[in-house]
Amino acid sequence: GEDVEQSLFLSVREGDSSVINCTYTDSSSTYLYWYKQEPGAGLQLLTYIFSNMDMKQDQRLTVLLNKKDKHLSLRIADTQTGDSAIYFCAESRNSGNTPLVFGKGTRLSVIA
Amino acid sequence: NAGVTQTPKFRVLKTGQSMTLLCAQDMNHEYMYWYRQDPGMGLRLIHYSVGEGTTAKGEVPDGYNVSRLKKQNFLLGLESAAPSQTSVYFCASSPPLAGLSVEQFFGPGTRLTVL
Numbered sequence: 001g002e003d004v005e006q007s008l009f010l011s012v013r014e015g016d017s018s019v020i021n022c023t024y025t026d027s028s029s030t031y032l033y034w035y036k037q038e039p040g041a042g043l044q045l046l047t048y049i050f051s052n053m054d055m056k057q058d059q060r061l062t063v064l065l066n067k068k069d070k071h072l073s074l075r076i077a078d079t080q081t082g083d084s085a086i087y088f089c090a091e092s093r094n095s096g097n098t099p100l101v102f103g104k105g106t107r108l109s110v111i112a
Numbered sequence: 113n114a115g116v117t118q119t120p121k122f123r124v125l126k127t128g129q130s131m132t133l134l135c136a137q138d139m140n141h142e143y144m145y146w147y148r149q150d151p152g153m154g155l156r157l158i159h160y161s162v163g164e165g166t167t168a169k170g171e172v173p174d175g176y177n178v179s180r181l182k183k184q185n186f187l188l189g190l191e192s193a194a195p196s197q198t199s200v201y202f203c204a205s206s207p208p209l210a211g212l213s214v215e216q217f218f219g220p221g222t223r224l225t226v227l
């Protein structure tokens with residue numbers, strides 16, 4: 001299909017790790033992004049990965065990229081209640097000549 | 113810097129009324145975008161602009177018009193509002209560092225209800 005696919009919901013216990021998955025479509029994507037949307041707010045860039053990388057780590061966040069399977073994941077270690085939000089995956093397409101394409105978002109709920 | 117701002121934050125319209133949503137950015141970005149967000153549908157691109165005086169259609173352009181008369185402003189117009197246009201509207205902007213592939217900066221959103 002043409003969509004960027006994400007599961008819609010994820011629920012984890014506080015202190016556990018969260019893994020949010022995304023599949024994308026364009027093998028020539030240069031950048032892949034993770035955005036976070038807190039309730040009532042706009043999207044904010046959380047992290048991104050360049051397509052020639054397999055992994056990127058930034059404090060509690062780990063991004064894994066499997067280009068062969070066109071699969072992107074975001075792992076949040078030691079998940080906190082403040083991590084409850086909607087997480088959007090986004091890919092660049094057409095070598096950057098068209099706007100980013102966003103997934104539908106994964107709603108992460110953290111249970112105390 | 114204020115970043116990306118949107119006016120108004122909330123609006124209620126009756127079917128058939130018109131209105132304009134204003135987006136402003138103070139980051140000197142070339143590219144600007146209008147999205148709508150609906151439950152279960154994610155973000156859908158309505159229109160975008162790669163520079164002053166230029167606009168292009170996105171995924172769901174019908175029923176909307178846009179104008180980019182000044183680099184810092186991107187206006188979204190609804191000529192005859194319909195209940196199907198009830199949504200949360202987000203504006204975003206990005207610099208032209210790598211075409212349209214780069215990070216987008218989002219405004220706080222406008223919640224529009226059409227009765």
